[in-house]
Amino acid sequence: SAPAFELEAKKSIEDLADDELKGKRVLVRCDVNVPLDGKTITDDTRIRSSIPTIEFLKGKGAIVTVCSHLGRPKDGPEDKFSLGPCAERMGELLGQTVTLAPDCIGDEVAKIVEGASEGDVIMLENTRFYKEETKNESEFVEKLAGPFDLFVNDAFGTAHRAHASTEGVTKFLSPSVSGFLLAKELEYLDGAVQNGETPMAAVVGGSKVSSKITVLDALLDKCDKIIIGGGMVFTFLKAKGLNVGTSLVEDDFVDTAKEVMAKAEKLGKTILLPSDIIVANEFSPDAETQVVSAEEIPDGWMGLDNGPASTAEQKEFLSDCKTVIMNGPMGVFEFEKFEKGTFGIVEILADITEKNGAITIIGGGDSVAACEQSGLASKMSHISTGGGASLELLEGKVLPGVAALADK
16 A cells, blocks of 8 residues: 555654754645635634644744635635635734735745744735646746745645645755644544554445545455445445435446445455435425335435434444544535434544544544534544545545655
8 A cells, every 4th residue: 555655754844953944934835725704714723723833833933934725716816715814813823913925926925035034924825816826837836936945735635736836846945844734634544544453444424426436445445344324325225226215326336336345245344334214305404304224215205314223333333443534424414304323423433532542533524524513523533634635545545745745
């Protein structure tokens, strides 16, 4: 399995000597892509997560400049995607002014960086105001790297993308090293999959087999047990020849589901599918519901969550596990009537972390939202900040943003 080399072999900020940082102009790629309501940040987790790296660099007397993207601007600068609110919030957390540059490249930026003193923190405006950022275009990269001496990548959420601010600048700035957040993400996600303590389980949910098949396949190789939940359950039930009513099914992936089950059997691994399903007469928060056996889903009804018997079985199934990786919800937890399956599994994970000392890793996306909503996020061993990046790392792919960093 390839990615095991990724972290041990890469330099982090802690590997740098003091004189490599003091008075140096450091470009730090953070992920401050936070959800906004107008100009109000509704969840500042990503900004808070980036603080330890910035504090460390400041403490070493570096001049720190943060760059990040936010949202998906279409053509050039748009005020609603400005990093203004992020700079302000970061300033509050650091207890000092974070100067927002009017751009991410150009003379004005160079002037601000050159005029800054040790311990100052600057934030460049949204890198995705330029389409050259995602295209990793070399002239743009050179301008972005221009004012700086070295590069720190602390943005796990975009490490699976070879963009100008994640991969391109490493060609111009040396050393290029990882920050604390990126290192921690790799250590947990990669470490758990490569050398996690057994028995090891994965909880894989979400609506589509098509988007989770690669990760399912990779986790089957590594894990002893797998729980499958969410909309993709019905493609599996159909593969077992069962009636699924009007539930979501990907007909093109029924054979794939059969292959997954056959592979599990061949490897002596156990896959747990829900034994009971909460079905609804329509996809709506106010739908009529009933709990039925997974083998008896009535025509005209759709499954939107697993039932209480399934949650009890999942609890038993995971009771001896030492490492559990969760990726994806068990049902449509956005609707209150269909949240119990997802919150149930989150409670089980919190429980085994506390009582059995299990390592529980929540791998990005909706699973993180579910943990936050249930108020149990702090009980998990590790909550990943990257959606797509977590998935690709669990799939065993090499992340370009990590591969580009300096070797130890």
